[in-house]
Amino acid sequence: MQGYLNNDQIDYIFYHLNFFIDTEKIRPFIYFSKESTNNDASKQIIFNLSNKKIDAENIFSIKNIPILFPLNKEKPFYSFEKNKLIFNHDILKSAFFLLSGYQEITCTEKDSLGRFMHKNSIQKKYSFTTKPIVNYYFKIITEALLDFSKKNKIKFASKQVYKKPVFILSHDVDRIKTRYSSKIPFKIKQFFNLKPARLTKKQIFNNIIKYLLKFNQKIWSLNWLLELEITHNVRSVFFLLDNDSDKDSRYSLKEKKTIELINKLKKHKFNIGIHGTYNSYKNEKKLKKIKEDLQEISNVKTMGIRQHYLRCEVPRTQILQQKAGYLYDTTLGFAEHEGFRNSFCYPFKLYDFENDKTLDIWEIPLVIMDGSLFEYRGLELHQAKKTINNISAEIKKFNGILTILWHNDYFDEVQYKGITNLYKQILKDTLDNGFQNLLGTEAIKIIEKN
Numbered sequence: 001m002q003g004y005l006n007n008d009q010i011d012y013i014f015y016h017l018n019f020f021i022d023t024e025k026i027r028p029f030i031y032f033s034k035e036s037t038n039n040d041a042s043k044q045i046i047f048n049l050s051n052k053k054i055d056a057e058n059i060f061s062i063k064n065i066p067i068l069f070p071l072n073k074e075k076p077f078y079s080f081e082k083n084k085l086i087f088n089h090d091i092l093k094s095a096f097f098l099l100s101g102y103q104e105i106t107c108t109e110k111d112s113l114g115r116f117m118h119k120n121s122i123q124k125k126y127s128f129t130t131k132p133i134v135n136y137y138f139k140i141i142t143e144a145l146l147d148f149s150k151k152n153k154i155k156f157a158s159k160q161v162y163k164k165p166v167f168i169l170s171h172d173v174d175r176i177k178t179r180y181s182s183k184i185p186f187k188i189k190q191f192f193n194l195k196p197a198r199l200t201k202k203q204i205f206n207n208i209i210k211y212l213l214k215f216n217q218k219i220w221s222l223n224w225l226l227e228l229e230i231t232h233n234v235r236s237v238f239f240l241l242d243n244d245s246d247k248d249s250r251y252s253l254k255e256k257k258t259i260e261l262i263n264k265l266k267k268h269k270f271n272i273g274i275h276g277t278y279n280s281y282k283n284e285k286k287l288k289k290i291k292e293d294l295q296e297i298s299n300v301k302t303m304g305i306r307q308h309y310l311r312c313e314v315p316r317t318q319i320l321q322q323k324a325g326y327l328y329d330t331t332l333g334f335a336e337h338e339g340f341r342n343s344f345c346y347p348f349k350l351y352d353f354e355n356d357k358t359l360d361i362w363e364i365p366l367v368i369m370d371g372s373l374f375e376y377r378g379l380e381l382h383q384a385k386k387t388i389n390n391i392s393a394e395i396k397k398f399n400g401i402l403t404i405l406w407h408n409d410y411f412d413e414v415q416y417k418g419i420t421n422l423y424k425q426i427l428k429d430t431l432d433n434g435f436q437n438l439l440g441t442e443a444i445k446i447i448e449k450n
C-alpha cells in the first residue's frame with residue numbers, strides 16, 4: 001500500500017472511529033501532516049501520515065500492538081507538545097490496511113475454494129489473528145483525544161455502541177435432515193485417502209462402524225436445537241441454502257420441510273437469512289434470486305447472508321450482495337483459524353477501491369466457526385473451549401461482538417464425543433460472562449442508531 005491515504009480513505013477510517021467518539025467536534029482541530037513538520041500553533045491534533053509501503057522489516061510493536069506504518073521507532077504512539085497532540089506513527093493507515101480488506105485485494109494466491117488464506121495474512125505473520133488490533137488503535141486514539149479535550153477545555157465525550165459485549169449465534173443449514181448414515185460416504189473416502197483426514201485408519205474404521213450402528217439416528221433436529229437454545233435463553237440466525245448446484249444443499253427453499261422450519265423459527269423469534277449458494281459469490285443475479293425467494297416464502301424483509309464454504313472475493317462479493325439488497329454479510333472470518341480477519345470486533349463496512357468509497361452493506365465479522373476449531377486446527381474439545389474463552393476475553397475489553405457459526409449437523413457424537421455438552425457449556429459460559437445475545441439485525445440496528 002504505497003502513497004498517503006487519500007481524503008476518502010481518511011473519511012472511511014473516521015466513519016468507523018465515530019462509533020467510539022464524536023469526531024465532528026474535534027475535526028476543526030485536526031491536521032494531517034505529510035512532512036512531520038509541525039507549526040507552532042497550539043490546540044492542534046496532528047496525524048502524521050506515511051507514504052511508505054508495508055515493510056516487514058520495519059513493523060514494530062508498542063505494548064504488543066503492532067504498528068504497520070511506523071514513522072519513528074524512538075517515539076510512542078502519541079505525545080503532547082504543550083497542548084498539541086501528535087500521533088507519531090501512521091495509525092490511520094494501519095487501521096485502513098486491516099479494516100478495508102486491502103491485503104486481500106493485493107494477494108493473488110487463493111485456496112481451492114477461491115478464498116484468501118490465513119497463511120498469507122499479516123495477522124498470521126505477526127501473530128495477532130486473535131486480537132482485534134483495529135479496536136486497540138481506536139482505543140488509543142480515543143484516549144489521546146479525550147486527553148486533548150481535557151487539556152484544551154473542549155467539551156467532548158466518548159461513546160459506547162454496545163452497553164455489554166454481544167453474542168451472535170448462527171447456523172449454516174447445509175443439510176436440513178442429517179442422520180449418522182449421511183457421514184458414511186465421506187468417511188469411506190477418508191479411509192481410502194480420497195479426502196484428507198486427521199484420524200488414523202483404525203479410528204476412521206471404528207467411526208464407520210459406529211455410524212453404521214447409529215445409521216438412522218438423527219444428528220440433530222430442529223425441535224431439539226430450538227429447545228436447547230431456548231432453554232439457554234439464546235436465539236440464533238439460521239442461514240438457509242438453496243440447491244443450485246451439487247455443491248449446495250439437498251433441499252430447496254420452497255419445499256415443505258423448509259417452510260415448516262421457517263415457520264417454527266419465526267414463531268420463536270429466531271432469525272433467518274441466506275446461506276449464499278456455492279457459485280453466488282460472484283453472481284448478482286443468483287444472490288438476488290435466492291433472497292427474493294426466501295422473502296416471498298417467509299415474509300421476512302430484512303436479512304443477512306453468509307456465503308457457503310465462506311467463498312468470497314473482497315470486496316466484489318459484498319458489492320454484489322449490496323446490489324442484491326442484503327442488510328449484512330457475515331462471511332469474513334478465516335476458515336483455517338478463529339479470530340479477526342479484519343482485526344475488528346464490531347460490525348463494519350468494507351471499502352470499494354475502484355470507486356473510492358465506503359460500501360453501504362454491513363459486515364459482521366465471523367469470529368469462530370466449528371470447523372476451524374476441530375478440523376482445520378484439530379483442537380480437542382477442552383482446547384476449543386479455552387480458545388473461545390480467550391477470544392471472548394479480548395472481545396469483552398471492547399464490548400465487541402462474538403460471532404459463532406455452529407453448523408446444525410455439528411453435533412456428531414461419534415467423531416466428537418461430548419460435543420453437545422461442550423456446545424451447551426459455551427452458550428451458558430458466554431451469557432454468564434456478561435455477553436448479551438442479539439441477532440445480527442438487532443446488532444446493526446443499535447450501531448446505526450449510535
Ligand SMILES: [Zn+2]
Nearest residue numbers: 172174308309
Ligand atoms: Zn455452508
